[in-house]
Amino acid sequence: MKIQMLGTGSAFAKTYYNNNALVYADDFTLMIDCGITAPTALHKLGKSLNDIHAVLITHIHADHVGGLEELAFRMKFQHNRKPLLYVPSKVITPLWENTLKGGLTQDQWPSIDDFFDVVLLEEHVPVMITPQLKVEIIETPHIPNKPSYSLYINDRFFYSADMQFHPQLLHQLVEERGCRTIFHDCQFQSPGVVHACLKELLTLPDELQKLVWLMHYADDQEQFKGKTGYMRFVEQHKIYEV
Numbered sequence: 001m002k003i004q005m006l007g008t009g010s011a012f013a014k015t016y017y018n019n020n021a022l023v024y025a026d027d028f029t030l031m032i033d034c035g036i037t038a039p040t041a042l043h044k045l046g047k048s049l050n051d052i053h054a055v056l057i058t059h060i061h062a063d064h065v066g067g068l069e070e071l072a073f074r075m076k077f078q079h080n081r082k083p084l085l086y087v088p089s090k091v092i093t094p095l096w097e098n099t100l101k102g103g104l105t106q107d108q109w110p111s112i113d114d115f116f117d118v119v120l121l122e123e124h125v126p127v128m129i130t131p132q133l134k135v136e137i138i139e140t141p142h143i144p145n146k147p148s149y150s151l152y153i154n155d156r157f158f159y160s161a162d163m164q165f166h167p168q169l170l171h172q173l174v175e176e177r178g179c180r181t182i183f184h185d186c187q188f189q190s191p192g193v194v195h196a197c198l199k200e201l202l203t204l205p206d207e208l209q210k211l212v213w214l215m216h217y218a219d220d221q222e223q224f225k226g227k228t229g230y231m232r233f234v235e236q237h238k239i240y241e242v
């Protein structure tokens with residue numbers, strides 16, 4: 001499979017788009033998260049919303065779901081179809097009740113099912129989105145009592161959504177589950193609190209750092225080139241085979 005970040009920016013970055021991704025497999029395009037800037041980033045890449053077959057949501061911060069209202073309305077009015085929406089079961093109610101309902105609902109469309117074909121995801125139950133795209137959600141710590149999920153794809157690629165530093169999970173994925181590439185959010189400022197910060201990620205052993213690519217970074221990313229140990233930066237819009 002291939003992955004192309006629509007953006008690699010932190011929630012408040014202004015020179016990078018929101019940390020959302022396009023995953024390509026079997027002529028199918030899955031968007032991972034759809035933040036405020038996702039429609040603009042797609043436009044910048046010359047892609048139509050109609051090129052997106054499905055969207056997967058990790059948690060309900062606006063840099064991950066703020067573009068869903070536009071996506072839902074434009075799919076309905078311009079493309080006359082309902083996109084597939086993969087959502088962890090613990091996230092579906094807050095996504096509709098706390099994020100989308102206010103803007104989307106009207107008399108004849110009272111429910112999220114009027115806009116999306118929803119597929120609920122459960123931990124430990126991988127889903128075959130296409131024959132070449134297997135996705136498993138892993139609940140990872142981000143904000144207390146707000147469910148947030150990272151992804152383990154095709155038994156070899158870990159995509160953190162927004163998560164606190166969790167070295168045990170990274171070790172387990174690499175040493176016990178065959179993980180070969182890790183895309184990880186990274187906050188430059190310490191302490192991380194709700195994200196892994198660079199200082200924490202630099203405590204990972206060299207062999208693990210070599211698998212790590214940093215994303216979800218702030219506007220001052222350039223200043224940190226050469227200061228990330230063996231970890232590399234993901235570049236937005238570049239296509240990676242993983």
Ligand SMILES: Nc1ccn([C@@H]2O[C@@H]3COP(=O)(O)O[C@H]3[C@H]2O)c(=O)n1
Nearest residue numbers: 010011012061062063143162193194
């Ligand atoms: N307790 C919190 C909650 C939020 N935040 C900031 O708000 C951002 C929301 O999107 P994010 O990408 O999860 O990053 C969060 C923090 O920058 C934070 O720093 N501390």
Ligand SMILES: [Zn+2]
Nearest residue numbers: 011061063162
């Ligand atoms: Zn975020």
Ligand SMILES: [Zn+2]
Nearest residue numbers: 059061142162
């Ligand atoms: Zn978040």
